Amino acid sequence: MKSLKRTFAIAHRVLLTIRGDKRTVGLMFVVPSLLVGLFSWMFNNAAVFDKVGGRLVGLFPFVVMFLAASITTLKERRSGTLERFLTTPMRRGEFIGGYALAFTAMALVQTGITLGFAIYVCGFSTQDSVWLLYAAAVVNALCGMSLGLLASAFAQTEFQVIQFMPAFIFPQIILGGLFVPLDQMPDALHTVSDWLPLTHSLRALVNITDGLPLADVMHEVLIVAAVCAGCLLLGSLTLRKRTA
Amino acid sequence: MSDVASFTGVSVRRGKATVLSEVNLTLPAGQIIGLLGPSGAGKSTIMRALVGVQSKVSGTVSVLGLPAGSASLATRVAYSTQASSVFDDLNVRQNLEFARTMIGAPAERVDAVLGEVGLTEYANQKVENLSGGQRNRVSLAIAMLGSPELLILDEPTVGLDPVLRAEIWAIFRQLANTGKTLLVSSHVMDEAERCDRLIFVRDGRVIANDTLANILLTTNSTSAENAFLALARKQVA
Numbered sequence: 001m002k003s004l005k006r007t008f009a010i011a012h013r014v015l016l017t018i019r020g021d022k023r024t025v026g027l028m029f030v031v032p033s034l035l036v037g038l039f040s041w042m043f044n045n046a047a048v049f050d051k052v053g054g055r056l057v058g059l060f061p062f063v064v065m066f067l068a069a070s071i072t073t074l075k076e077r078r079s080g081t082l083e084r085f086l087t088t089p090m091r092r093g094e095f096i097g098g099y100a101l102a103f104t105a106m107a108l109v110q111t112g113i114t115l116g117f118a119i120y121v122c123g124f125s126t127q128d129s130v131w132l133l134y135a136a137a138v139v140n141a142l143c144g145m146s147l148g149l150l151a152s153a154f155a156q157t158e159f160q161v162i163q164f165m166p167a168f169i170f171p172q173i174i175l176g177g178l179f180v181p182l183d184q185m186p187d188a189l190h191t192v193s194d195w196l197p198l199t200h201s202l203r204a205l206v207n208i209t210d211g212l213p214l215a216d217v218m219h220e221v222l223i224v225a226a227v228c229a230g231c232l233l234l235g236s237l238t239l240r241k242r243t244a
Numbered sequence: 245m246s247d248v249a250s251f252t253g254v255s256v257r258r259g260k261a262t263v264l265s266e267v268n269l270t271l272p273a274g275q276i277i278g279l280l281g282p283s284g285a286g287k288s289t290i291m292r293a294l295v296g297v298q299s300k301v302s303g304t305v306s307v308l309g310l311p312a313g314s315a316s317l318a319t320r321v322a323y324s325t326q327a328s329s330v331f332d333d334l335n336v337r338q339n340l341e342f343a344r345t346m347i348g349a350p351a352e353r354v355d356a357v358l359g360e361v362g363l364t365e366y367a368n369q370k371v372e373n374l375s376g377g378q379r380n381r382v383s384l385a386i387a388m389l390g391s392p393e394l395l396i397l398d399e400p401t402v403g404l405d406p407v408l409r410a411e412i413w414a415i416f417r418q419l420a421n422t423g424k425t426l427l428v429s430s431h432v433m434d435e436a437e438r439c440d441r442l443i444f445v446r447d448g449r450v451i452a453n454d455t456l457a458n459i460l461l462t463t464n465s466t467s468a469e470n471a472f473l474a475l476a477r478k479q480v481a
């Protein structure tokens with residue numbers, strides 16, 4: 001009970017922090033939609049856009065969440081607040097749980113706006129349920145968030161976190177099947193691609209927009225959920241109370 | 245008089261360097277204990293060992309009769325890190341409400357500590373818009389929330405003008421008068437005369453642990469600064 005109360009208090013505090021930074025809120029909520037719009041305009045072809053639109057709706061929140069989560073947690077590790085509150089009854093699982101809750105709330109709003117924009121402004125249409133697509137896109141954003149939480153453990157500065165973008169996120173985007181379909185890649189790259197979380201979260205979205213059976217969608221979603229859970233667990237292990 | 249904490253043969257290594265070597269200390273209850281020494285002397289390491297966030301500690305650190313860092317000490321000992329560790333992007337009340345939930349302190353403590361540190365009228369101000377002294381008082385207020393028996397405050401007055409420093413020391417004195425023990429670090433020697441007891445630290449060693457009067461007497465000095473110099477020379481020799 002107390003543990004739950006602390007977890008919610010941490011989530012509340014993270015949301016207050018984000019809300020206080022109006023410019024970040026604007027960027028988080030508006031930029032993914034604008035990028036989706038840019039793609040739609042560039043393709044200028046409803047059939048092509050319907051093919052990639054689902055993945056785009058998941059991709060941009062993935063990237064934005066990765067950055068937002070990694071930088072906010074890094075800030076907390078560096079500012080002394082984490083060290084201070086680890087000496088209170090707060091447990092690191094509660095800390096990670098609170099962050100995950102707060103960013104889930106952000107992901108729900110952000111993905112909702114992006115998907116709404118794709119459908120109502122860009123004329124995107126999907127073979128399967130929009131709600132299923134929404135859920136899969138949120139999972140995509142959560143995947144970015146949990147990778148970000150984990151990444152913050154391996155960075156000392158904000159600059160380093162930004163460098164994780166080209167180092168860990170770009171390869172996943174390049175090999176994620178957005179540019180070249182997986183079955184047309186060289187075997188070695190196809191194998192690598194199969195091990196990247198983004199590949200599976202994007203495939204879940206494609207399976208929905210292509211109208212594949214629910215089992216195919218859930219298979220991918222479960223893989224991504226397992227990666228999220230693993231990253232959050234590893235992330236909480238990196239929050240050491242005792243440091244040098 | 246009982247002791248709230250003790251160090252027995254405590255050493256701390258960071259990589260290959262020894263940052264604390266063979267420290268033996270006791271902290272008597274109900275006093276303001278000044279932990280003085282230059283930057284890098286090991287003041288923060290002593291404090292971090294006390295709250296159990298320092299790794300690679302050998303020897304025994306006990307606090308209120310328990311090993312340092314024990315779960316049941318979490319509400320009996322409060323710690324404020326050097327960076328004053330508050331959330332800049334929240335207002336004063338939000339900081340305190342959050343800390344209150346983490347510590348499990350009663351709701352009325354928020355207004356009580358706000359009054360005690362003189363921040364009642366700033367409750368709705370964002371911390372980043374406050375002055376350095378007010379910011380330090382927010383950090384102090386968080387430490388006071390849970391009515392802890394021992395407050396460990398790392399450089400709580402750093403960078404403050406003398407008037408603000410005097411204000412913060414007045415709060416420390418009030419806390420000590422109600423039986424709390426405070427361990428306060430500083431690299432400013434003139435804060436020594438405000439403490440009941442002093443611990444001088446240099447190069448990871450404790451070079452003095454006594455009242456200011458006794459330290460001045462044994463070193464035949466007239467100021468804390470000169471006493472420190474005399475002791476440091478003796479250490480080198």
